Ligand code: SF4
Ligand code: SF4
Ligand code: SF4
């Protein structure tokens with residue numbers, strides 16, 4: 001049973017192998033005595049850790065169990081029978097028969113002397129120090145019985161050293177530093193950024209960020225690992241300085257990305273003081289990034305709209321109303337529309353920011369209360385090809401591994417993903433494995449950080465042209481087959497032979513040879529051949545991929561090509577290998593699992609299957625439509641055609657995130673009723689008639705499912721600001737529509753999900769409390785979940801090779817549009833930026849920038865920082881340009897975190913042939929210098945101001961107005 005509410009213990013040095021690894025249980029056990037007490041621990045354990053495990057506390061300062069032992073503070077000295085001197089117990093491994101003594105008069109004196117030296121150069125301001133009560137230096141002074149300092153005041157010291165307040169989230173006060181190096185080691189070992197060093201020698205040694213720069217100017221990425229592991233108040237969260245030490249903590253899950261990091265929300269009453277990465281978090285193992293760790297202030301930002309609002313038309317002022325009135329108004333409008341235009345004229349969009357339980361309820365309401373299957377989710381625009389491609393080839397719409405698996409990988413191929421920005425905590429894990437010897441292949445049009453960063457250099461960076469993924473993956477397979485590097489035994493035992501033969505014939509065609517496709521992909525044939533040999537023959541080969549794979553007209557084909565490659569080389573079904581989609585939003589895996597697609601009920605069960613449908617009909621007591629409903633792009637098209645008239649959109653900003661913004665906006669303007677549920681009045685809400693205030697992840701109970709299929713608890717730490725959690729709002733709407741829902745707690749919703757979804761059969765809140773998290777499938781055959789899938793056989797039985805013909809995208813460069821625009825994310829902002837833009841994360845990225853190669857910029861007379869117009873065949877916007885050799889000539893790149901950038905004004909509606917996932921990654925554009933905003937940006941600005949006026953001055957004001965009225 002995990003003790004999720006109790007403080008975490010520090011066992012001083014790491015276990016000899018990670019406790020979750022297969023090798024840990026196989027370690028030989030060593031028996032020794034500590035203070036006469038028999039102790040048995042795995043071989044390789046330090047004496048200090050062995051003592052801690054036995055409940056014997058040896059004083060320590062430079063050691064902590066997240067970092068390798070360093071042996072610098074000399075506080076953990078012990079006596080060992082038969083050995084001379086006083087060895088440091090943190091760097092001394094246990095030996096059979098060892099007799100250790102931790103407390104003697106001599107040891108006590110030595111430790112006191114060490115502490116006395118530390119304290120003589122430390123400000124004696126404990127009572128007013130932010131760390132008071134939570135300071136290891138203070139604790140150790142007490143533990144060793146230090147009562148006085150014999151050194152005279154005024155000696156040489158560091159007490160006047162200048163503080164560094166440059167980082168918006170934490171401060172650095174060198175006067176309090178004991179130079180234990182924990183911060184330096186955390187930055188290296190845990191985060192992998194190497195931003196800190198110990199500069200100087202002896203008494204002059206000090207911690208330095210970068211080349212003795214302020215933190216903000218250094219390479220620091222503000223992950224907070226150094227702050228977390230600093231034993232003093234030297235590195236300290238500003239939130240703790242301002243609010244004081246927290247009083248209690250609750251374990252919950254990050255609401256940003258698909259890594260799904262576990263956190264302790266450290267609280268004072270209902271106020272979050274600090275978010276501390278949870279040591280037992282299965283996805284993050286005690287680490288975090290700048291978003292989850294620090295960017296939580298959005299949850300209580302004054303922009304939160306906390307009262308329901310309605311209006312008759314989008315040029316009318318918003319009217320603040322009660323929940324009952326808003327819900328009755330919304331239900332009335334939905335039913336009116338259906339009466340006039342038919343059952344199929346309305347639909348809903350579920351949110352990948354919301355919990356599994358909430359997503360499940362929205363799709364249930366659409367199917368049961370709306371009476372159709374017009375439900376979709378944002379995975380439509382990101383990883384729907386993953387669902388399709390992996391289901392076709394392997395039999396399940398999800399990644400095959402857990403994150404721990406990367407520790408066993410020998411060769412890692414990263415395709416179309418930028419983990420250090422998009423999935424930073426996984427990236428730290430990956431970088432650690434790379435530093436310890438794994439090889440790396442990066443396939444990306446852009447030179448992402450992983451290609452070369454401290455102590456890491458990719459063996460191959462294959463900078464392919466955007467839109468040529470399938471030609472590339474076919475060439476990889478061609479090399480493996482033509483050089484006989486395939487795993488024949490695996491293919492014979494595990495894969496469908498007829499399909500394999502057909503595929504083999506296809507892939508052997510000379511047209512797939514690297515030399516043939518080089519002209520298309522732009523990838524050097526020899527480098528591709530070498531990368532293929534490395535992946536096939538370098539041991540455990542693991543593929544990690546992102547939206548650079550899926551967001552293409554052949555996204556699904558590429559996913560199947562990746563699965564083909566993994567099966568071809570036997571790289572599936574065990575630790576260290578696999579096909580691993582790095583999923584975007586915190587619960588995008590969950591929203592797909594929960595039946596958010598128009599053709600699938602929860603657990604990817606087809607709506608058209610009579611047996612499946614009848615089970616749901618029995619449980620839900622309603623007849624279900626067997627026909628799949630509209631996907632999001634169909635909803636827009638049908639809205640413009642006048643057939644689709646009302647939409648319930650929960651926690652999804654389609655007006656900013658979906659391609660061809662002008663098309664989306666035109667569709668939204670045509671709706672008779674748009675109901676938006678969100679925590680902010682987002683871009684979509686500007687077109688809405690009903691606004692239902694949403695709840696942040698801190699205000700509700702539920703679960704999120706991350707990229708590893710890991711279901712983790714989200715726990716309510718504060719009362720919903722608007723009075724209702726999102727699942728309660730959906731219930732109210734469903735009840736008003738006449739379809740009753742009466743859950744008392746999300747646990748009941750999960751019980752219903754488990755009863756109807758074979759892969760969730762064993763999931764319950766009780767089991768989640770016991771295990772901490774569960775990776776589905778979790779059922780009769782896998783009671784505790786499934787870290788690695790397809791172990792003995794594929795979910796579909798035999799793995800299916802699928803022929804992956806390369807079909808070039810229709811989006812081609814022309815004389816008019818000679819450059820290819822591709823898009824991505826940066827570390828500090830998140831997606832549409834609704835959360836991160838309302839935090840100090842904007843310090844690092846206040847606007848979206850266009851990266852352009854110096855050659856292309858030179859040809860156009862564009863200089864660094866110039867404003868440029870980017871025009872495609874569907875639209876035009878303007879951004880500031882940055883000259884960068886990270887992009888290849890002919891390719892430009894930007895992010896889409898700021899609404900005013902209008903990045904999606906230029907992206908087209910080209911989409912994946914199987915799933916309609918938009919081709920965000922390939923847009924033919926021309927770039928030229930300009931001084932004026934684009935016509936769309938001007939219109940957007942006017943519309944924004946008009947909507948603010950209709951809010952009587954802004955959302956905060958509406959909330960305040962309402963609060964005053966209340
Ligand atoms: S915050 Fe993270 S990246 Fe920055 S110095 Fe500390 S450990 Fe390194
Ligand atoms: S800043 Fe903290 S962790 Fe780093 S050396 Fe100083 S006391 Fe140790
Ligand atoms: S890596 Fe993702 S889940 Fe983890 S803290 Fe950062 S944003 Fe949150």
Ligand code: FES
Pocket residue numbers: 059060061062063070071072073074075076077088089090091
């Ligand atoms: S804890 Fe062992 S030397 Fe510091």
